[in-house]
Amino acid sequence: MGAGIVGTATSWHLSRLGHAVLLLDPCLASAVPKASSQRRLNGSTASLGVLMGHAFRRSSGRGWRLRQLSMALWPSWVSQLDHPTSPLSLQTPLAQLAASEEEAERMRQLAQARQGRGLRFLDEPALPPAPTPWPRPGHGALLSEQDGRVDPLGLMRALRRAFDAQGGTMQATTAQRLERSGAGCEGRWRVITADGDPLRVDAVVICSALGSSQLIEPLGHHRPMGAVLGQVLDLKLPNPQSSWKDWPAVLTCGGVNLIPHGDQQLWLGATVEPGTVADSSHVFAMKTLNKLAPPWLKDAECIGQWQGLRARPQDRPAPLLEHLEPGLILASGHYRNGVLLAPASAEWVGQQIDSSILTGS
Ligand SMILES: Cc1cc2nc3c(=O)[nH]c(=O)nc-3n(C[C@H](O)[C@H](O)[C@H](O)COP(=O)(O)OP(=O)(O)OC[C@H]3O[C@@H](n4cnc5c(N)ncnc54)[C@H](O)[C@@H]3O)c2cc1C
Incomplete structure (x- = not known):
């Protein structure tokens, strides 16, 4: 239940393992949007698709192990999902600017410990040339060759196509x-749908993000989640001579991702932003990169903006991966x-x- 990235990816994977899978979500009534826009989005269609695993x-801990497993799986997932009708690629690398000397020192140690995973610390990063140099906190940067991003909308299209080709069924309800x-x-x-169909299934996998809690609460499983809103801006550079030469696929500055696309x-x-109501002061702080924005970024024109909700588990670490009782599986939050x-x-x-x-359980 739930055809965001988690539910669609899980459905495809289960169908590859030979299971008969039915994927339910009202959002399946329409195609994956061509681009994120102002309309109401689930978490996945609002996402930036940043993959920061090695950095x-x-x-240690479960979060680290899950990241390591995902980063090991991504290259083969992308090559299996890439198709002429739904092309997909991994875009690398990712660079993180250090905000202080303290952070730079932590990054140096991380780079030292993870050289084999493609991490390097750049004391004096060679700045991309004008007119679009990076912001300059001035403490160096951590470069992660194998981290980066995947286009989340392209990924959703590729997953739906591959799931369908594998014989999976999708129902918009x-x-x-x-x-x-x-x-x-x-x-x-038994799954009772809005269409009134009672479906009989051997196992239920709940990937419904913020819609998950209300499905399991009546069964005695209390897993509350809160909404955390995220806003994204699509900016157009002022200078027609601008170029993204020497830019990484993702540049992170003060927790904000800068992702070049197009020319x-x-x-x-x-x-x-905890809650469901967007606050424009957060957008202002983001656009000015908390006072680190170079002039070209301040002058950039906002040509698009969207928002989406993330599901954050309360009192438990994210994500919630739990086999709640025989045949009832939660993969959410x-x-x-x-x-x-x-x-x-x-x-x-x-x-x-x-x-x-x-x-047999
Ligand atoms: C602005 C923004 C940027 C982000 N950037 C990143 C990033 O760079 N990298 C990253 O890894 N993550 C990022 N995230 C987080 C990421 O998008 C989410 O963690 C992820 O999309 C969650 O996927 P999901 O499939 O669990 O949930 P969702 O995509 O929210 O999908 C849940 C689906 O469940 C359906 N549903 C709900 N209830 C029911 C029901 N009763 N029956 C059937 N269907 C139901 C909904 O219709 C929905 O389609 C970002 C999130 C936001 C908002």
């Missing part, structure tokens, strides 16, 4: 309620990293389903 600060089937019934779970455009994002973690989450769900078939 992650921690070196909302799952309204889940019921445990009685003993001896075919299928362990003269740049996505800038994303704000982190991916908060700020659902694109990055989609392959690892899908693998985890596949393992849960396969092991429950083996053990």
Whole structure:
């Protein structure tokens, strides 16, 4: 349930493993949008698709392991999903500007420890030439050769195509309620949809982000999540001579991603605003890069803007990957990293389903 990136990726992966998969989401009534725009978006269609796995600060724990697994899976996922009708590529590298000497020192140590993973610290990064030099906090930068981004809309199209080609079924409807089937019934779970169809299935995988809690609460599973809004700007550079020569696929400055696209455009994002109401002061702080914006960025014209909601688990770390009871699996609450973690989450769900078939649980 849920055809954002997590649900669609999981559906494709399960169908590759040989399972009969039905994917439900009202958003399947329309094609994946060509570009993100002002209209209401789920987390995935609002996302910037940044994959920051190797440059992650921690070196242990579940978050690190999930990132490592995803980063190992991404190249083969992209090559299997890339198709003439839904082209897909990984765009690398990613550079993070240090905001202070302290942060620069942490980055140096990280680069030292992870040389084999393509990390380097640049004390004096060779700045791309005018008219679009990088912002200059002046403390060096961490370059991660294998991190970068994937186009989230292209990814959604590629996943839908591959899932369909694999024999998966998509239905544009909302799952309204889940019921445990009685003993001896075919299928362990009944899914009541907005169309009124009661569907009988062996397993339910809930990938409905903010819509997940209300599906599992009546079954006795309390997993509250809060919305965290994110805004993105699409900027057009003032100078027709602008070029993105020597720019990485993603440049991060003070937590803001600068992503060049086209000849003269740049996505800038994303704000982190608890709640569902957008606040223009966050956009102002982002556009000025907290006073670090170079003149060309200040002068850039805003030609597009959008927002989306992330699902953040309350009182538990993101994401929520839990086998709640036999045949009821939660893969949700991916908060700020659902694109990055989609392959690892899908693998985890596949393992849960396969092991429950083996053990008959
Ligand atoms: C502005 C912004 C920028 C971001 N940038 C990045 C980034 O650079 N890198 C990164 O990794 N992550 C990023 N994220 C986070 C990422 O987008 C999310 O973590 C990810 O999209 C979550 O995917 P999802 O499939 O779980 O949820 P969603 O994409 O929100 O999809 C959930 C789907 O569930 C459906 N649904 C809900 N209830 C039901 C129901 N009852 N029945 C059926 N369907 C239901 C909804 O219609 C929806 O389509 C960003 C998020 C935002 C908002």
